[in-house]
Amino acid sequence: MSTVNYYKEEFGEDYRTGVCDYITDEKIESILADAKKPDPKEVKRIIDKSLKLKGITPLEAATLLQVEDEALIDEFLEAARQIKEKIYGKRLVVFAPLYFANQCINNCAYCGFRKDNELVHRKKLTQAEIAKEVEAIEREGHKRLLVLTGEAPNTDLDYLIEGIETAYSVKTEHGGEIRRINVEIAPLSREDFKKLKAAKIGTYTCFQETYNRKQYQKLHHSGPKTNFEWRLSVMDRAQDAGIDDVGIGALFGLYDYKFDTIGMLLHAEYLDQKYGVGPHTVSVPRMNPAAGTPLEEIPYPVSDEDFRKLVAVLRLAVPYTGMILSTRESAEMRNELFEHGVSQVSAGSRTTPGGYDHKGDNKEDLAQFSLHDLRPIDEVITGIAKDGYIPSFCTACYRLGRTGKDFMDLAKPGKIQEFCRPNAMLTFKEYLEDYGTEISRKYGEECLTNLMADLKADNPKLAANIADKLAAIAQGEHDLYL
Structure with a gap:
């Protein structure tokens, strides 16, 4: 079945309604146009409003994104620090990504896993290999996993669920175990999301990559991922299937960072209004080069200054959400952004199937993208503690049912x-x-x-x-x- 027909089967003939009409290029461009030339008094009003932990509107966020005055930028960077600590305190959640496979039928111009990449060595972990990976991860101290895989027929949902069951079953010395698995995979139907929910996952995450439809089509050349609407509506299907903790994200650098930040905020606003539950997490990766891709340069590079700005604005706009930063960023940038909104980080990461059990396999011909923070987990943990933060491996909320609206009722007022x-x-x-x-x-x-x-x-x-x-x-x- 084609993805278009699949989409119609899920939503009926009028399959472009809902989120697909709520988030449009024209709407985002209009918001950014209305927020040009921000007035300093208005900027200060927005900052003061944000400190009440109620969030700010996409238009107010767009105003802050276009501030160039360094003193004003410093003010909302400081506000982001205060808001993060009021909601989550000084804790930083630590997790490990685990790639089950790098096979994929999509041709995304920026991804090392793309179908036509002849430089990448394809690998799909067996269940025994998944167990070995999990053993290695547990022996580094991790308790939380993010499971990822490419989109391919032989890495279907049944394979993924079996792998999740395998990962949960692995026990090592010192009480080593995985207590919660979050998942970042291609969009599913409602029925498949019900199966995924039964596998006892935590958060389901899916990046829109870019919210600009024209740029999205330019970058996604073939495969199911070319269907922008099917991807954008994925969280509706997840929520309808009972997965009430969802994570959204954009790959910054594919398009103008202001546009994609507002796209994410409209997405968060839509979910909050429709389900009473905003995104449990937002992810803020910057594009890194990958071998064997046609993009020789990042289309819309995001400077460090603009990256700090967008992280802080997201924290002000959606104060309740967990903000995830990966090892794509340098240790120095990660340490700085802990202060300005980031609350979850990967550590000791491998982006290759088999990269934990066989560390020598963590090489470019297997990887999805390049990494910058290559420190082992204990060094990351030490740095976090030295800076006055507390590394957290906690999974209690998932296991005690503090998810979805129950979690938001605690997170939004800062009680979490x-x-x-x-x-x-x-x-x-x-x-x-x-x-x-x-x-x-x-x-x-x-x-x-x-x-x-x-x-x-x-x-x-x-x-x-x-x-x-x-x-x-x-x-x-x-x-x-x-």
Whole structure:
């Protein structure tokens, strides 16, 4: 069945309604045009509004995106830091991406997995190889996975679900286990999303890549991914199938960053209005080169200055969401953006199938794109703790049903950190006991001591409870959470 007919089967003949009419090129361009030449008084009003944790409109976000005055930019960068800490505190969620396969039937001009790329060595992990990858990941201390794969007939949903079951089943020494698996795969039908939901996934993520329809068509040459509307409407089908934690994203550099930022915010606004649940996460990768692709240059490069700006604006606009930054960025840029809105990071990443168990396989002829932060996870963890943040491997919300609207009811007013901070402390203590090195334990224990002092001042009863659990973890207990 063609993707167009598949789309009609899902939505009926009038299959362009809903989100596809809510987010249009004309609407985004109009918002950006209306926000040109921002008035400093209006900018300050928007910043003040954002600090109330209620978000800002796409038009207000467009106003901030077009600010060039460095003093005003510094003001909303600082506002983003305050908002992030009011919602999530100082915690940074840590996860590992796991690629099951790099086979793909799409021809995306920017992707190393593209069908016509003759330089890439194709690989699909067997279930035994998936188990080996997970063992290696667990022995680095990870508890959260993001599973990815190309779009191909022999990497279908049944294969993916079997791989997820395999990953959940793997147990290693020191209580090593994967406690939650999030998924980033091609769009599915409602019925297939119901099957994916039954596989006990956490968040389903799908990038629109660019929200500009004309540029999208230029960059997607063949394959099911050429259908812009099928991709844009994917979160409706996921929500309708019961997956209430969804993640959206754009690949910045494919088109003008202001346009795609507003596209993402309209998408978030649509989901919040229709389902009462905005995106659980937004991802902000910048395009990196990939071998064997026709794009010799990034079409719309995003400078470091503009990247800081868009991250901060997203945090002001959707304060409740988790913001994900991958190892595409340098260690220095990642460290800086922790202050301006980022709340989730990958660490020790491999973008090749088999790259964890056989680290030598993490090479260009297998990879989807190039990486810049190549530090091992313990070095990343140490740096996070040294900077006063707390690495978190927490999966409690998923496992206790704090998802969808229940999560948003806690996140939007800033109450979620009542769980985030203590659970981060507990999972970080586990990491230090089981996998930490001398240096990460040194800075990690200092971090926990400081956090415990803050917790005692804020909530002595909770602090006593967490102190008992930290002591139990030191004695070998695992998987303690609130």
